[in-house]
Amino acid sequence: MYCISKCHALYSYSSIAYSTGILVSFMIGSLIFYNISSTEKLNHESSNEEEGSDAWEDILGSGSLLRQIITKGKPDTRPQRLQNCLINFECTLENGTIIEKKEKFKVQVGDYEVVQGLDLALGLMNEGEHCKLKVESRLAYGHKGLENLIPPDTNVIFDVELLSVETDDEPENLNIEQRRIKGNVKRERGNWWYSRGENQLAIQCYRRALDYLDEVEGGIQYPTSEENLEVSDAALQQLLEDRINVSNNMAAAQLKLELYDAALQSLQTVLRCQPDNVKALFRKARVYKAKNDIQAALSCLKKAEKLLPNDADIVKEILGLEKIKEKQKKSEKELARRMFNGLKSDKQMDKKRKSSLPKMLTWVTIGTTVAVGLAGLALYRFKFT
Known part of the structure; x- marks a missing residue:
């Protein structure tokens, strides 16, 4: 009996040990499976991070503006505004038609040297990044x-790779x-935006052009292998011509946006250097017309007409302004007549009132x-009757 009990006890212990062993094995197996799964998941995530999503x-x-990252770039290497980016890009329609493809193309971020969608996206890319962009038409x-493309x-869709980023030299x-x-x-980029009716972007490009073409602190150095050679008058004159062209073009864009004071300032810059610049005189006349200073507008156009006789646009504008001036004169005369008649009527009324007062x-x-x-008669009759 004792042996049987002992056998039962041993069997019970064996069963417990066996069950415990199974449980431990299951737990160990679960841990191993979890570790393997976690490792695979991490490897998969790492692969996704490396290759994009x-x-x-x-x-x-x-x-x-949508972006799909194909290959991530170096962390914290995004270009800052006005830094130069070297990129490869391909522009296609949604049906896959290739519109433009360039390699090692240099773009200055924030200067609208490319379309707005690409310019914005470049500022969010890291160096070495490769991505696709879906850009809405606007x-x-x-x-x-x-054109016909x-x-x-x-x-459109852009496939873009940011190769490198570098800081641009300061104008000085x-x-x-x-x-x-x-x-x-x-x-030229400003002219491109202006031709498309994007006048605000055109003005920004023109202002950036003036950063390079205007006088800067430290003077101007002429490119030469010989040191201490002064800048030639011809080189300075050419720089001045370029600056005048930019200011004149910027005035045209400012006129489109009805920024009349800013346009007038740009045109005065031109005319200080070139008093006989016909384009500037014509645009200045348009500014004065918009400000309803017809006489000043006519003065500018008359001068432009002397410099460029029989120009159809100038003649047409002069005729239009003279009609406006004549109409204004008639309005002024009518107003003066009404005022005079009003005063005359007031005087006549005063005179009439004065003449009728004695009567x-x-x-x-x-x-x-x-x-x-x-x-008195009534009182007398009442008293003595």
Whole structure:
């Protein structure tokens, strides 16, 4: 009996040990499986981080600019405004038609040297990043499209790789030829935006052009292998010509936006250097016309007409302004006539009132006398009757 009990006890202990062993094995197996799964998950996430994600990021929150990262770049290497970015890019329509493809193309961020969507996205990319962009038409080529390549109001896709980022030289550190090249690149981009009706962007480009073409602290250095060679008069004159062209173009964009005071300031800058600049005189006349100073506008146009006789636009504008001036004269005469007639009527009324006053007093006196007489007669008859 004792042996049987002992056997039962041993069996019970064995069962417990077996069950415990199974439980421990299960727990160990679970831990191993969890570790393997976690490792695979981490490896998968790491792979995703390295190669990017299929998800599209809504950069502006409006759906007008989406980004899909293909390869992540170096952390914390985003370009700052006005830094130069070296990029590879390909622009396509949504149907895959290739519109433009460039390699090692240099772009200055924030200067609108490319369409707005690409310019905005570059400021959010890290060096070495490769991504795709879906750009809505208003941030791409807008209502005008692009010649025969992109229809109006068409969305585009960019495949972009940011190769490197570098800081641009300050204008005062550039020689005169480098400044002219930089300034004219900005001016041409401003002209492109102006031709598309994007006047605010055009003005920004023109202002950046003037940063390079205006006088800067430290003077201007002429590119030469010989040191201490002064800048030639011809080089300075060419720089001045470029600066005048930019100011004149900027005035045209400011006129479109009805920034009349700013446009007048730009035109005065031009005319101080070139008093006989016909374009500037014509645009100045338009500013004065908008400010309703017709005489000043005509003065500018008359001078422009002497410099460029029989110009159809100038003649047409002069005729239009003379009609406005004649109409204003008629209005002024009519107003003066009404004012004069009003004064005349007032004088006549005063005179009439003055002439009628003695008559009125006479009749009042007669009336009062008659009334007193009648009252006395009535009282007499009442008393003695």
